[in-house]
Amino acid sequence: MNSEILSVVSKFIIPFIQVFGIYVIVNGHISPGGGFAGGTIIGASFILYRIVYGSDKSKNKFSYNTLMKYMCFSLIGYALLKGYSFIGGGLHIHLPSIPIGTPGRIFSAGYLLPLNIFVGCIVAITMYFLYSLFSEGEI
Numbered sequence: 001m002n003s004e005i006l007s008v009v010s011k012f013i014i015p016f017i018q019v020f021g022i023y024v025i026v027n028g029h030i031s032p033g034g035g036f037a038g039g040t041i042i043g044a045s046f047i048l049y050r051i052v053y054g055s056d057k058s059k060n061k062f063s064y065n066t067l068m069k070y071m072c073f074s075l076i077g078y079a080l081l082k083g084y085s086f087i088g089g090g091l092h093i094h095l096p097s098i099p100i101g102t103p104g105r106i107f108s109a110g111y112l113l114p115l116n117i118f119v120g121c122i123v124a125i126t127m128y129f130l131y132s133l134f135s136e137g138e139i
Contacts, residue, residue: 003052010052017045025120026113035116039123046128055136062128071125078118081111 021041028034050058132138 006052010048014045014049017048018042021045021120021124025116028116029112035119036123038116039120040127042120042124043127043131046124047131050128050132050135055132067125067128070121074118074121078115078122081115081118085111 018041021038023038024033024041025035025038028038046058046062049061053061
């Protein structure tokens, strides 16, 4: 799109949307939210960027190879942590170096924070890829 107003406003709005999405992901284990909700917020900011600036500029900013590396890393990390938690009893918090949990403290819920981060990354990239495929037939 060639709207000057839309591009100027989106330069200010998109970072706030992404910071809010990160906030929802990071606080998801101690408040409503989590990886899926935060990932959809961040994915919506990626989609807004693509709508405002077009597919060529968004392909340069969010290259397919880079996004696939993040997604693969997140899937492998999620699988390893979840696999370990299933083997270790399924509570996500049995490792002695990770505290069990204190209400209101972000880094106190064991594996839930990394799992939320991995899920948020996967959901955000998947939303962006699906939008790209449905809007133009290519990523």
